[in-house]
């Protein structure tokens with residue numbers, strides 16, 4: 001069977017397009033650090049956060065040299081704690097949950113962004129190398145106050161951060 005040269009060329013091009021499509025979809029799904037909330041992460045009772053060790057008092061805890069854990073509650077229509085305060089050069093693992101409806105937790109101007117689901121704990125680890133301030137915004141429509149739901153994260157210069165331990 002004779003295949004014309006141009007037809008062969010188009011066969012090759014269309015195969016490359018298919019490979020390219022699969023590669024970009026794969027990259028978008030797993031390459032950009034996007035992840036679903038893991039099944040292994042503990043669940044919490046969204047109706048009893050006030051009795052939960054981690055979320056009764058939303059806070060930032062110093063857990064190791066330059067390492068912090070932030071327990072954050074997103075609820076209609078605030079974030080707690082607010083502001084979230086950490087020193088520069090720290091690595092912070094955020095644990096975030098909601099007692100009411102689905103909210104978002106996004107640090108404006110960064111790729112730090114997660115959905116916050118009642119009963120689930122969203123976990124993400126972020127390094128903050130430079131002092132600065134970030135707006136915390138809710139990007140899931142959560143009710144009448146959604147557009148006002150915002151918080152603040154302050155990365156303090158090391159010498160201005162008050163360690164409470």
Ligand code: CUA
Pocket residue numbers: 075076077102103104138139140141142143145146147149
């Ligand atoms: Cu909370 Cu929108």
